[in-house]
Amino acid sequence: MYVVVDCPRCRGLFIKKLEWRSGTCPYCGCRVRLRPGAYRAFKSLGEARAFMVRMRGR
Ligand SMILES: [Zn+2]
Numbered sequence: 001m002y003v004v005v006d007c008p009r010c011r012g013l014f015i016k017k018l019e020w021r022s023g024t025c026p027y028c029g030c031r032v033r034l035r036p037g038a039y040r041a042f043k044s045l046g047e048a049r050a051f052m053v054r055m056r057g058r
Pocket residue numbers: 007008009010011012025026027028029030
């Protein structure tokens with residue numbers, strides 16, 4: 001599983017593998033905890049990337 005995480009500090013989107021319950025934002029270095037509702041999970045990296053592209057396109 002892959003998750004698209006929405007950083008609460010800089011609103012940056014990044015992709016992580018759903019192995020760890022927290023991650024570090026690659027843009028601002030903020031530690032982001034993966035809470036239910038704070039991320040979107042996808043089965044494949046391709047789906048996660050497609051979702052991220054859609055989010056950025058808005
Ligand atoms: Zn950030």
